[in-house]
Amino acid sequence: MYGLKTESSFDAAHFLTDYHGKCENLHGHRWRVVAYLEQADLQTEGTHKDMVIDFADFKHALRDLTEELDHSFVVEEGSLMPKTLDCLREEGFTLSMMPFRTTAENLARYFFGKLAEQGFPVSQVDVYETPNNCAIYRA
Template sequence: MGNNIRITKQFSFETGHALYGYDGKCKNVHGHSYRLDVTVIGRPISDKNNVKYGMVIDFGDLKKIVEEEIVDVFDHATVFNKNTPHIELAKELDARGHNILLVDYQPTSEMMVIDFAQKIKPRLPANIKLHSLKLQETATSFAEWFAYDNN
């Protein structure tokens, strides 16, 4: 009994990347002002004695999870696939004090949003499910992850 409600918190961060082997401009190191929408689903807390009464999850609690797992890690970092020759460039930049993040996937919006889902899901309370993620790379381009597409 009760109503499932979806709530969304939006985040933004600046991240650089390069797509090794790509046949366009994105093979070059460049950056984006990403916007990430995180939507969770659950039932509002019905216990009137709970300080979070009426909330699915406190927006502040969701913010803490996403900032720790995603924003604090990716913001002002440059992401490279560690399984490509970009590893040499990454090591050079790292040696010069740059914030380098090595991942085991091609750092496209599509692959990043899969990674983000895998990082956020285990941090959510048991009664809250990750419903969807939307990672906006530019004003007109984004990737979305939906739980019901990935059961």
């Protein structure tokens, strides 16, 4: 089995709805995303011969995804009142609306899905909230 790994990071704020602890309050992280690709065989033709894929394509895909969330407020849809969202937008805040609770586990699944949609043979994504704590999503 052959594999590749790349990583990217982004700074973003979030909070957890219906959570009873510090994370129910608005706070931020320097999120670190590590993505792994895996496939049994290397490509056999063209410029990607003897590669899983072009590292540059993989690197750029992950960086583009993390860039979309960088320096934003990652918000679970339905977790804030519409007037609160309107006020935040009026103040110029960048909101990244997500259809899920904004846990590291769900963000790992989110990045996994986005890479898979682009045709990458993704096998695992790790999302670190802190240098020592990460959530993992695997195929």
